[in-house]
Amino acid sequence: MLLPKKKNVFVCQSCGYDSPKWMGKCPGCGSWNTMVEETVKTDVRHGLSLGLTDRPQSAQLLSDIxxxxxxxxxxxxxxxxxxxxxGIIPGSLVLVVGDPGVGKSSLNLQVCSCVSKSKKVLYITGEESLQQIRMRAERINALSDTMKVLSETDMERIGIHVDAEKPELLIVDSIQTIFRPDVQSAPGSVSQVRECAVELLRIAKSRGIAVFIIGHVTKDGTLAGPRVLEHIVDTVLYFEGERNAQYRILRAIKNRFGSTNELGLFEMRDTGLKDVPDASSLFLSETVLGPGIVIVPTVEGTRPLLVEIQALVAATPYIPPRRTADSVDIKRIQLLLAVLEKRINLSMGACDVYVKVAGGIKIDEPACDLALCIALASSFTNKIVKERTVVFGEVGLTGEVRAVNGADIRIKEACKLGFKNIIIPQKNISSIGHMKNVSVIGVTTVKEALKAVF
Incomplete structure (x- = not known):
């Protein structure tokens, strides 16, 4: 019998790149001083014996599945x-990541409390004691008589407890604290995170258990550990929001069982996270008319959402002027500023430009281009957009306004909240039906849109 061979390699803790020798800069991701020496084992088995002991499954016709x-x-x-x-699919592996204190553990504890009313649930924590879990459960009203909690970090012991309890939902908090004894590296390292994730995947798929993994993020907001972890799991959920802010946003970055464009909104209270079904009225509750303020209907998946874009354009003696954007891609702002200067003759080259989205919602769809242009022009000319007006449309480099998807649901959401003037691309006019008590204006250029809103 051949025993596993051991060898030492240097593994990048950011991307998982391995090398037989140490390097200051990782060739895989370009990070500095991230190569750490780890001991790995390689199983050496004869090819003939492998064929006798591990029988592969027979192939099936695709039409017969x-x-x-x-x-x-x-x-x-x-x-x-x-x-x-x-909802949750049995046998799926879900990764939930976010900044410290954003509410990952609280959300999963609330899910366990609800699911445990009808199914067997096991919550495994490697960061907190059982008393801490009990205190949080009482604080957020998630105390359950049927949910079981375990404080464990050894992956082998976790497998034994899963076999004994046979849960239908398993929560692991967090993957960076779990380790396998046969892997010679510290918990949270690339090797440990990868091997523990593969073991949890095997548990989920072979036993039909839905597994939720909580993961940490680095200081720049990316997932801590190798990117291979995102490829192993079925779904990756990112929890966004400032620790001192009231609202949290949940986005699906990867989802093998649904859309990646959906968005969930939660409100952080003393009693835990609460759903926010009517997000549009929430973000517009403090809207005040003024120069540089425009309302735009965005679409996240199947959910329309009205948000407020704010722009401030001010003259500055400093060269070069500042360009700052919050929740909007700064490159998009620079492109639209060039369009306004070239096509509309608005000279903003000597002005500081600041753009933000009220409420912290990140928007990146092209349908917000026209609203951004109008907000910048409104602040620069010190003109106020007409009351109860919403704007959407994609803007090209020649100043034309292009059609966007989902025009009908954007308009319906705006009408539901009492908006009367709607500026849309001319090519979207034919795709919407007759609207009562609402003025829908189609425009083909940014110049036409500016005339319509002022």
Missing amino acids: SLAKMPRFSTGSSELDRVLGG
Whole structure:
């Protein structure tokens, strides 16, 4: 019998790149001083014996595979169900990541409390004691008589407890604290995170258990550990929001069982996270008319959302002038400034430009281009956009306004909140029906849109 061979390699803690020798700069991701020496084992088995002991499954015709509908069960949160694609699928592996204190553990504890009413749930924590879990559960009203909690970091012991309890939902908090004894590296290292994630994947797929993994992020907001972890799991959920802010946003970066464009909104209270189903009225509750303020209807997946764009254009004696954007790509702002200067003759080259989205919602769809242009022009000319007006459309480099998707649901959301003037691309006029008590104006250029809103 051949024993596993051991060898030492240097592994990048940012991307997982390995090398037989130490290097100051990782060739994989370009990070400095991230190569750490780790001991790995390689199984050496004869090819003939491998064929005798491990029999591969026979191949099947694609047309013969049954398409039985995957059963889903609710998390107890309509916002989380929407982001997951309709609920939790047995046998799925979900990764939840976010900044410290954003509410990852609280959200998963609330999910466990709701699901445990009808299914067996096991919550495994490697960061807190059982008493701390009990204190949080009482604080957020997530105390359950049927949910079981375990404080453990050894992956082998976790597998034994899973076999004994046979849960239908397993929560692991967090993946950076779990380790395998046969891997000679510290918990949280690339090797440990990768091997523990693969073991949890095997548990989820072989036993039909839905597994939620909580992960940490680095100081620049990326997932701590190798990017291979994102490829292993079925779904990656990013929890966004400032620790001192009231609202949290949940986005699906990857989802094998649903759309990646859905968005969930939660409000952080003393009693835990609460769903926010009517987000549009929430973000517009403090809107005040003034120069540089424009309302735009965005679409996240199937959900329309009205947000407020604010722009401030001010003359400055400093060269070069500042260009600052919050929740909007700064490159998009620079492109639109060039369009306004070239096509509309608005000379903003000697002005500081500041753009933000009220409420901290990040927008990156092209449909917000026209609203950004009008907000910049409004602040520069010190003119106020007409009351109860919304604007959307994509802007090209020649100043033309292009059609966007989902015009009908954007307009319906605006009408529901009482907006009367709607500026849209001319090519979207034919795709919407007759609107009562609403003025819908189609425009073909940015210059026409500016005339319509002032």
